[in-house]
Amino acid sequence: MRSLVEVTLRVNGIDHEVAIAPWRTLLEVLRETLALTGTKRSCGEGQCGTCTVLVDGKAVNACLYLAIEAQGRDVRTIEGPPQGDPALAEIQRAFAANGAVQCGFCTPGMVMVTRALLAGNPAPNEDEIREALVGHLCRCTGYVQIVEAIQDAAGRLARQEAH
Amino acid sequence: MSQLRRLPKFEFVGPRSLAEVCALTAEAAAGEVLLLAGGTDAILQMRRRERTPRRVVGLKGVRDLAFVRETGEGGLAIGAMTTLAELLAAPLVRSRYALLCETAAQIGGIELRNVATVGGNVAGALPCADLPPALMALEARVKLSSRRGERWVPLDEFFPEFGRTAARDGELVSEIGLPRPAPGSGGAYLKFHDRHSMDMTVVGVSACVTRDAERGVVRDLRLAFASAAPTVFRARRAEALLRGAALTEQALEEVAEAACREADPRTSWRANREYRQALVRSLTKRAIGQAWAKAAANEGAPS
Ligand SMILES: Cc1cc2nc3c(=O)[nH]c(=O)nc-3n(C[C@H](O)[C@H](O)[C@H](O)COP(=O)(O)OP(=O)(O)OC[C@H]3O[C@@H](n4cnc5c(N)ncnc54)[C@H](O)[C@@H]3O)c2cc1C
Numbered sequence: 523m524r525s526l527v528e529v530t531l532r533v534n535g536i537d538h539e540v541a542i543a544p545w546r547t548l549l550e551v552l553r554e555t556l557a558l559t560g561t562k563r564s565c566g567e568g569q570c571g572t573c574t575v576l577v578d579g580k581a582v583n584a585c586l587y588l589a590i591e592a593q594g595r596d597v598r599t600i601e602g603p604p605q606g607d608p609a610l611a612e613i614q615r616a617f618a619a620n621g622a623v624q625c626g627f628c629t630p631g632m633v634m635v636t637r638a639l640l641a642g643n644p645a646p647n648e649d650e651i652r653e654a655l656v657g658h659l660c661r662c663t664g665y666v667q668i669v670e671a672i673q674d675a676a677g678r679l680a681r682q683e684a685h
Numbered sequence: 686m687s688q689l690r691r692l693p694k695f696e697f698v699g700p701r702s703l704a705e706v707c708a709l710t711a712e713a714a715a716g717e718v719l720l721l722a723g724g725t726d727a728i729l730q731m732r733r734r735e736r737t738p739r740r741v742v743g744l745k746g747v748r749d750l751a752f753v754r755e756t757g758e759g760g761l762a763i764g765a766m767t768t769l770a771e772l773l774a775a776p777l778v779r780s781r782y783a784l785l786c787e788t789a790a791q792i793g794g795i796e797l798r799n800v801a802t803v804g805g806n807v808a809g810a811l812p813c814a815d816l817p818p819a820l821m822a823l824e825a826r827v828k829l830s831s832r833r834g835e836r837w838v839p840l841d842e843f844f845p846e847f848g849r850t851a852a853r854d855g856e857l858v859s860e861i862g863l864p865r866p867a868p869g870s871g872g873a874y875l876k877f878h879d880r881h882s883m884d885m886t887v888v889g890v891s892a893c894v895t896r897d898a899e900r901g902v903v904r905d906l907r908l909a910f911a912s913a914a915p916t917v918f919r920a921r922r923a924e925a926l927l928r929g930a931a932l933t934e935q936a937l938e939e940v941a942e943a944a945c946r947e948a949d950p951r952t953s954w955r956a957n958r959e960y961r962q963a964l965v966r967s968l969t970k971r972a973i974g975q976a977w978a979k980a981a982a983n984e985g986a987p988s
Contacts, residue, residue, distance in 0.1 A: 525694065544697035544741070547728070567729055568797060569883060580770070580799040586728050587800065588721070590697050591745050635795065656883055657794025 529593045533558065535603040548592050549573045549584035552599060560600035560630050571658030574631035575599050581638040583657070598637075600630035609679055610637055616675035617668075624662035632658055636672050644683075645676055692728065693737045695719075699746050703830060703859060709742050710855035711832040718742055720857060722766060722805035725797055750804070750859060753778060759865040765804025765858045770795070772803055782863065783979070784872030784893065788819040791876050794883055807840070808858045810850045810916070817844075817917040818891035819874050820861060821909035827851075828860035835859065841909070844916035867905065870895040871979025873972045876911075877964050879955075886912045887956045888964035892972035896980045903927045906973065908940075913948040913965050920947040923969070932977055941969040 526541040533556060540555055552558045552575070562572035566585050573584040576598035602610045613636050616622075623629050632655070639646060639654045646654070651672045652665070660668060700706045710718060719738035721727050722745075730736045744750065750766035753775040761782060763772065769789045772778055778785050792798060792806070792815050806816040807827065817840065825840040829852050838851045840861075845851060852858065866872075872893040878884040889911030897904040906927045908920045923943035930936050950961035 527697070543694070545692040545694050545731075547692070550691070566732070568725060568793070571794070571796060574796055577799075581796045582799050583725075583796045586723075586725050588697070588724065588728075588741075588743065591699070591721075591724075591743050593699075594746075638795075654795055657796045 527590060529590060531556075531589065531592055531597060532595070533597045534599060534601055535596075535605075542589050544588065544590050546589050547585055548575070548577075548587040548589045548597070551589035552584060552597075558599050558601050562627055562630055564627070568657070569659070570628070571631040571635065571655075572628055574634045574658070576634060576638055579638065579641065581635045598634070600633060607637075608682065609640065612678045612682065613637060613640070613672075613675040616678055617671045620667050620671035620674055622663060622667040622671035628658060628660045628662075632660070632668055636675060639672070640676055640679060644680060646672070648673070690732055692731045693734060695731075695738055696740045697743060698740060699743045701746050701748075703747060703749050706742060706744065706747060706857060707830060707832045707855070709740075710857060713740070713855065720744060720808075722802040722808075723768065723800040724805075725793075725801045726805060726809050726811070744802075744804075756862065761863040761865075763803050763861040763863070765802060765808070765860060767803045769793075769798035769801050769803065769806070773798065781866065782823065784819050784823060784874060784891070785816075787872075788815055788874040788876075788891070791815060791874070803861060804858045807843070807861065808850060808852070810844050810848050812847065812914065812916055813886045813889075813912040814917065815874070815876060815886055815889055815911055818889055818909035818911045819872070820863070821917065821919050822872055822891040822893040822907045823863050823866065824907065826862045827858055828862060829856040830859040831856040837862070841919040844918070847915035866893075867895045869898055869980055869984045870905070871976045871981070871983050873975035873979065875968045875972045875975070877968060885955065888912050888950070888961050888968060890965065890968040890972040892969070892976040894973060894976040894980045896977065896984065897929075898984055902929055902931050903977070904929070906940075908944060908969065908973075910944070910948060910965065913950045913961060915949065915951070918947070920944045920969075922947055927973070932973070937970045937973060940973065941966045944969045 525543050531538045564570045564572040568583045568586045575584045717739045719741050721743045750764045752764040821840050826837045874891045876889045877887045891909045893907045895905040906924045923940045948965045952958045
């Protein structure tokens with residue numbers, strides 16, 4: 523079987539030419555080939571949300587997505603683009619300010635789903651926030667501070683917009 | 686930690702059109718090719734080595750299978766590669782097929798709904814899949830396509846046995862078709878599971894009721910169940926008991942009892958057979974009650 527395939531993966535706005543085996547998941551390629559280890563690997567079956575990245579602006583589990591199928595799409599990870607992503611940075615500040623991070627393992631996934639949520643719904647109510655977090659597990663803080671961080675992030679981004 | 690294992694080796698093809706997919710499936714021997722839609726079931730099946738295909742046909746780039754549109758007869762056509770998120774966002778689905786929205790919204794979290802497809806939920810033939818009961822209660826048909834052409838199969842004849850569908854010889858699911866709901870009808874899907882979210886269905890019941898407003902009776906009832914037998918199924922004998930009848934406590938008890946007799950649930954670590962039977966009994970009554978109330982609310986609505 524001819525195993526390696528040359529593909530171009532656009533991650534955080536940068537095109538990477540990589541030779542990958544077709545059976546590698548996006549999560550494996552991000553972490554092991556591109557050394558983008560901010561995206562975490564945990565359950566490997568779509569239950570925990572730690573591997574959440576954005577593909578064409580939509581939150582997906584990178585453990586359930588073949589890297590080869592991300593070709594021609596826009597992949598965004600917690601590392602963000604080199605020039606920075608002000609919204610992503612603001613969400614991260616809100617998480618830190620609200621004590622929403624303890625061990626930090628679930629945080630990249632939580633931040634990425636928040637990025638997608640706020641892009642489509644700049645002022646979500648608590649139910650909408652909790653609904654967005656359904657596929658995310660946190661075993662340290664509980665979810666109260668995380669919900670508060672997301673509310674705070676929404677407020678911060680709205681103020682940014684107003685400027 | 687078997688779930689962290691790599692996937693088995695395979696060759697990948699990414700066709701761009703239905704015709705290309707049909708050409709690829711036509712040449713393949715059984716088990717040799719795996720169709721990968723959203724992959725939310727298939728990737729896990731491969732990781733567990735339940736499936737080790739030589740070739741994976743990725744369908745994400747087949748855009749002519751991703752659509753939601755009104756048919757000439759005023760019904761609904763859903764392309765197999767429509768994601769659950771796309772289904773939930775479609776204006777026609779929101780306005781006319783509230784039951785589908787109610788059901789799809791109960792599947793997984795947003796990350797799952799962004800990739801999991803309608804076709805994958807149906808073609809996977811899992812008894813615990815949530816869309817098939819709702820689609821069955823809405824009298825869905827499945828379009829199967831292959832290089833030989835296409836044919837339609839009613840969804841309630843689509844699952845001959847556990848884990849199998851009526852598709853054969855290179856056929857794939859290309860479309861799901863729904864008739865326009867009758868005026869004065871309403872539907873409900875009740876999914877019982879341990880956690881509030883992200884959990885497989887222990888028992889799911891979908892009911893569609895059409896009211897006869899003048900006589901105050903049930904004109905039509907359709908009932909379909911998830912995780913209550915080796916396949917999703919329609920409880921036709923139970924349905925028949927209520928057609929033309931008033932919705933009394935007594936009548937509901939009899940329908941629920943009949944549904945229990947048609948069900949054949951299994952015992953698993955999630956729940957035993959008796960527990961599932963009890964769920965079928967109580968959820969059937971509740972689902973019919975809710976569907977009836979929605980049908981009443983929809984009366985006079987232009988649907
Ligand atoms: C964390 C998690 C939670 C879940 N929660 C739920 C839930 O609440 N309810 C629920 O119903 N499901 C649930 N699922 C199961 C799964 O996500 C759904 O069944 C989903 O709709 C499958 O669609 P897919 O596009 O991902 O299918 P895939 O995984 O791509 O395919 C599933 C099967 O169908 C075949 N197939 C796919 N498309 C076609 C086609 N067009 N023609 C012929 N064969 C085809 C594939 O070859 C495969 O055998 C969950 C899964 C996970 C990982």
